Amino acid sequence: MILSDKTLMKMIKEQTxxxxxxxxxxxxxxxxxxxxxxxxxxxxxxxxxxxxxxxxIVYKQITAEKYILLPGQFVLATTMEYFELPDNLTAFVEGRxxxxxxGLFIQNAGWVDPGFKGEITLELFNANRCAIELRAGRRVGQxxxxxxDDTALNPYRGKYQGQRGATGSKVFLDxxx
Numbered sequence: 716m717i718l719s720d721k722t723l724m725k726m727i728k729e730q731t732x733x734x735x736x737x738x739x740x741x742x743x744x745x746x747x748x749x750x751x752x753x754x755x756x757x758x759x760x761x762x763x764x765x766x767x768x769x770x771x772i773v774y775k776q777i778t779a780e781k782y783i784l785l786p787g788q789f790v791l792a793t794t795m796e797y798f799e800l801p802d803n804l805t806a807f808v809e810g811r812x813x814x815x816x817x818g819l820f821i822q823n824a825g826w827v828d829p830g831f832k833g834e835i836t837l838e839l840f841n842a843n844r845c846a847i848e849l850r851a852g853r854r855v856g857q858x859x860x861x862x863x864d865d866t867a868l869n870p871y872r873g874k875y876q877g878q879r880g881a882t883g884s885k886v887f888l889d890x891x892x
Contacts, residue, residue, distance in 0.1 A: 830870025
């Protein structure tokens with residue numbers, strides 16, 4: 716079941732769902748708007764020109780209120796908001812259609828697991844031929860929340876738990892290499 720604005724406001728008031736900072740106008744009929752933060756991460760070039768999934772990937776960290784995303788460029792960004800989901804709630808990350816229509820693709824794994832705590836890292840790609848100016852605080856998408864039929868047996872406690880800032884890939888930590 717997708718949660719309504721009424722239920723989201725109740726959960727936030729009871730602190731069973733944490734979204735900070737939050738302006739009341741971010742709460743939509745069936746979602747909460749997310750805003751872009753001020754931290755970005757870009758994969759550093761490697762001497763081989765190859766990203767090895769078994770090794771730690773090096774990122775250049777950037778803190779800025781404004782970031783120019785060049786045509787064809789990929790960058791990690793973060794939400795301004797920090798979230799704490801209870802063990803019986805999940806969320807879907809959706810980019811804004813208005814931004815997609817200008818060639819800005821906003822993605823993450825598309826899913827926030829029950830029990831997740833942290834800022835959400837967003838993967839941004841500029842498919843346009845023009846650069847796109849990103850500004851901290853700009854609405855870039857929304858989270859749609861869904862109630863589980865029961866509390867998760869194994870809520871999220873993974874390698875991105877508690878993340879803050881644009882967090883790079885930790886795929887090298889996977890046990891199932």
